Amino acid sequence: MIITVVDHYPKIPNPPREAKLRKAIHTYDQGKMTREELETVFDEVTKEVIEEQISAGVELITDGQIRWEDGQSYIARKLKGIEIGGLFRYFDNNTYYRQPIVKEEIKWKEPIILEDWKKAQKYAGNVPVKAVLTGHYTLARLSRDEYYKDLNSLVHAYADALIEEVKLLEENHVPFLQFNEPSIQYFPEDFNLFLDVYKKIRENYSGKLAIYTYFHTVIPIKERIKELPVDIFGIDFISRKENFEVLKDFPKNMALGYGIIDARNTKLETPEQIADLVKEALKYISDENLFVNPNCGLEYLPRERAYDKLVNLTKGVNLVRGERK
Amino acid sequence: MKEIKLPILPTTSVGSFPKPDYLIKARNQYSRGLIPYSTLHELELKATEEVIKMQEELGVDILVHGEMERGDMATYFAENLDGFAISGLVRSYGNRYYKKPIVIGKIKRTKPITVDMFKFAQSLTKKPIKGMLTGPYTIADWSFNEYYENKRDLTLDLAEAINQEALELEEEGAIFIQIDEPAIPTHPEEIKIAKESFQVATRGLRNFIITHICYGDFRPIWEELIDFPVHQFDFELTNNADKFYPLIENYGFPKDKYIAIGVIDVHSHRIESIEEIKAKIKEAFKYFKPEQIFIDPDCGLKTRTWEEAKAKMENMVKAVNELREEFAKEAYPTEITIKLND
Numbered sequence: 001m002i003i004t005v006v007d008h009y010p011k012i013p014n015p016p017r018e019a020k021l022r023k024a025i026h027t028y029d030q031g032k033m034t035r036e037e038l039e040t041v042f043d044e045v046t047k048e049v050i051e052e053q054i055s056a057g058v059e060l061i062t063d064g065q066i067r068w069e070d071g072q073s074y075i076a077r078k079l080k081g082i083e084i085g086g087l088f089r090y091f092d093n094n095t096y097y098r099q100p101i102v103k104e105e106i107k108w109k110e111p112i113i114l115e116d117w118k119k120a121q122k123y124a125g126n127v128p129v130k131a132v133l134t135g136h137y138t139l140a141r142l143s144r145d146e147y148y149k150d151l152n153s154l155v156h157a158y159a160d161a162l163i164e165e166v167k168l169l170e171e172n173h174v175p176f177l178q179f180n181e182p183s184i185q186y187f188p189e190d191f192n193l194f195l196d197v198y199k200k201i202r203e204n205y206s207g208k209l210a211i212y213t214y215f216h217t218v219i220p221i222k223e224r225i226k227e228l229p230v231d232i233f234g235i236d237f238i239s240r241k242e243n244f245e246v247l248k249d250f251p252k253n254m255a256l257g258y259g260i261i262d263a264r265n266t267k268l269e270t271p272e273q274i275a276d277l278v279k280e281a282l283k284y285i286s287d288e289n290l291f292v293n294p295n296c297g298l299e300y301l302p303r304e305r306a307y308d309k310l311v312n313l314t315k316g317v318n319l320v321r322g323e324r325k
Numbered sequence: 326m327k328e329i330k331l332p333i334l335p336t337t338s339v340g341s342f343p344k345p346d347y348l349i350k351a352r353n354q355y356s357r358g359l360i361p362y363s364t365l366h367e368l369e370l371k372a373t374e375e376v377i378k379m380q381e382e383l384g385v386d387i388l389v390h391g392e393m394e395r396g397d398m399a400t401y402f403a404e405n406l407d408g409f410a411i412s413g414l415v416r417s418y419g420n421r422y423y424k425k426p427i428v429i430g431k432i433k434r435t436k437p438i439t440v441d442m443f444k445f446a447q448s449l450t451k452k453p454i455k456g457m458l459t460g461p462y463t464i465a466d467w468s469f470n471e472y473y474e475n476k477r478d479l480t481l482d483l484a485e486a487i488n489q490e491a492l493e494l495e496e497e498g499a500i501f502i503q504i505d506e507p508a509i510p511t512h513p514e515e516i517k518i519a520k521e522s523f524q525v526a527t528r529g530l531r532n533f534i535i536t537h538i539c540y541g542d543f544r545p546i547w548e549e550l551i552d553f554p555v556h557q558f559d560f561e562l563t564n565n566a567d568k569f570y571p572l573i574e575n576y577g578f579p580k581d582k583y584i585a586i587g588v589i590d591v592h593s594h595r596i597e598s599i600e601e602i603k604a605k606i607k608e609a610f611k612y613f614k615p616e617q618i619f620i621d622p623d624c625g626l627k628t629r630t631w632e633e634a635k636a637k638m639e640n641m642v643k644a645v646n647e648l649r650e651e652f653a654k655e656a657y658p659t660e661i662t663i664k665l666n667d
Contacts, residue, residue, distance in 0.1 A: 012422065014413035025420040069419055086564040087418055087592045089540040092511035094399075094425075094467045096418035096540070099564070266412055266427050266469040302413025302425075 057314025274316025510541025
């Protein structure tokens with residue numbers, strides 16, 4: 001088993017700790033701080049959230065996406081052909097993202113997450129950091145397309161651009177790469193298109209490749225998960241209880257990202273509750289094929305509660321590990 | 326039967342206005358225990374007067390009090406109802422954070438929440454002020470829940486509290502009562518809970534009921550939504566018209582209901598031109614009778630600066646005035662009459 005997280009981590013702590021990043025961004029927006037100074041704060045906060053994840057017991061961490069305003073615009077800003085538009089609600093959350101507006105041919109122009117990953121891995125020392133990108137299908141679904149006017153072409157255009165990044169990550173020996181693809185759950189009819197593109201990605205990446213879904217049901221695509229050329233497939237078992245149906249037939253050729261901590265509610269799971277859920281999964285899934293994590297990114301929680309939840313997640317997994325020794 | 330007369334294409338706004346710098350500072354000081362509530366409250370009243378004055382000077386038809394006393398639209402109610410605690414900060418977008426409520430016990434309304442501020446604002450103007458409430462489904466959806474077994478129970482208890490508040494606003498003279506439910510489109514599978522609770526929240530009301538719903542896909546819920554017990558729907562359309570109008574084309578819109586269309590992007594610094602706003606309103610004429618349409622920004626203006634909010638509202642009112650002149654030239658009625666059953 002591996003204890004991991006999905007993607008983002010709350011950017012600011014609550015008093016008495018200082019909301020350093022919020023203050024810095026505000027000061028930068030007012031023109032009273034240089035980009036360089038802001039970048040330093042981003043780095044400091046990234047260090048902090050990496051330390052928090054490690055101290056909570058997370059074994060495969062992320063950089064917390066501290067630089068990301070949202071899952072779409074951080075990537076879109078670094079691609080050619082896209083402008084950043086108005087705010088849209090992010091799925092069923094009281095959280096909003098800026099909509100990418102595709103104006104011209106989408107092209108990769110500069111590294112998107114490579115430098116972030118390198119820094120994070122340096123800060124994390126021996127603990128592996130996974131590289132996380134929003135998947136091309138979800139990017140396409142959350143964009144306004146004023147150029148291709150066709151979902152198929154748009155998804156392939158995003159994929160071709162992201163493959164340039166994937167190649168860079170491969171060259172730099174990034175061991176884990178995850179794509180977040182919540183949108184595919186809402187449009188199961190697009191699964192063939194989805195699959196085609198992941199075959200292309202797989203050809204360019206030899207490390208552990210993951211797709212994570214969240215917020216919704218995977219039941220309509222459950223028979224097809226096994227076709228995906230990935231090593232790990234993440235599912236949210238909190239937002240939709242029916243997803244537990246997937247456990248017993250979960251493909252043997254990949255690991256499960258088992259999302260069982262509610263990252264959208266403050267109610268704290270006990271280590272015992274977590275241990276029970278882990279044991280339930282272990283009835284069907286082998287130890288080495290189980291990644292245990294929250295159901296989605298942690299930014300929907302206040303920072304301190306996110307940490308408490310990770311601590312209990314670790315305790316719960318360790319209870320099971322202890323019993324199995 | 327009660328009648329309300331308004332100029333055609335009545336102008337209004339969705340609820341919040343930006344807080345002046347002195348109020349932001351005072352809220353901050355108050356939260357750190359540096360000033361007493363009475364000092365903060367005086368400044369809230371001062372800011373409210375300024376918001377009313379601004380709207381009167383711009384010539385807006387139906388005013389809002391500006392929500393100077395509210396931080397977040399769901400959290401404000403949570404702060405004033407029994408059963409809630411307030412959590413730490415959670416990010417909503419960009420560099421904006423809010424304190425998300427946590428339900429920790431049974432929800433009860435033990436005192437009026439919005440009535441005093443409504444009365445104060447209404448005392449400053451002859452124009453109608455809207456009574457502004459957040460709907461039960463949205464408060465429930467935007468709260469952490471550590472107490473109720475299920476969302477329906479939580480939402481229905483909230484609906485009772487909001488209903489008591491709405492009835493009291495009516496008693497105090499609110500002709501327009503707006504109950505915002507922006508969270509409804511995010512869970513199409515819960516539309517029945519949302520509708521049931523909205524029915525409870527509006528039970529016994531006799532005045533003009535509005536619901537503001539924004540930032541969502543209305544398609545999966547349209548058939549349920551359209552017969553909510555309201556007189557008016559208020560939708561955000563600046564970035565969303567391409568999805569919304571086909572829906573009206575396919576399913577129509579009730580002849581006896583009103584629609585407020587958002588024509589101002591509340592999340593951009595750019596001031597929309599008069600021509601641009603007129604074009605947006607004219608586009609709406611393809612789908613609704615002008616007599617059915619109210620004009621407002623997409624959503625609350627609180628994230629803009631005071632100057633941006635004012636400039637945006639000013640162009641919106643000017644655009645409507647130009648359209649009214651065009652109506653007058655064509656001898657089209659320039660007034661509407663809303664009839665309310667007793």
